[in-house]
Amino acid sequence: MLQKRISKEQALEKLKYYCAYQERCHKEVQEKLYGFGQWRAEVEEITARLIEEGYLNEERFAIQFAGGKFRMKQWGKKKITSALKEKRISAYCIKRALKQIDDETYLQAIQKLAAEKWNSQKGERNIFTKMRKTQDYLLQKGYEYDLVNQVLHDLKNAAGS
Numbered sequence: 001m002l003q004k005r006i007s008k009e010q011a012l013e014k015l016k017y018y019c020a021y022q023e024r025c026h027k028e029v030q031e032k033l034y035g036f037g038q039w040r041a042e043v044e045e046i047t048a049r050l051i052e053e054g055y056l057n058e059e060r061f062a063i064q065f066a067g068g069k070f071r072m073k074q075w076g077k078k079k080i081t082s083a084l085k086e087k088r089i090s091a092y093c094i095k096r097a098l099k100q101i102d103d104e105t106y107l108q109a110i111q112k113l114a115a116e117k118w119n120s121q122k123g124e125r126n127i128f129t130k131m132r133k134t135q136d137y138l139l140q141k142g143y144e145y146d147l148v149n150q151v152l153h154d155l156k157n158a159a160g161s
Helices: 008-021 026-035 040-052 058-073 077-086 091-099 103-119 127-140 145-160
Strands: none
Touching: 008 026, 008 040, 026 040, 058 077, 058 091, 077 091, 103 127, 103 145, 127 145
């Protein structure tokens, strides 16, 4: 069923509330506007107004998104970058957002995840299988390959001693 087209003013008011409730990216706002039956020129005009009035800020969104995904879901930087690219966030804003993640906290997070995954495989006797499963898990979470291997090396050495 097609949604009834709403006026540009109604769309602007709905989007102000939508953006005030939670940080949004331009793509989300534009999809919402097209869903309201707005035409391209209106979508661009409303988007520009939301930016001018401070309701919409790509950098602010990227920083909030990256911080949230890291803190709540323990995503690595690669997975965060991929998700932000999918939302059409600029490389500059992605870089700024990732800089907000503290290196020490990031390292502690991957070490904690690695230790939890390692220890959850108590029945696994083959150390190579255990390492592979832990590595796959950390890579799937979006952590960098070199960092994953370093953490696994440290974990294996600690387990061997």
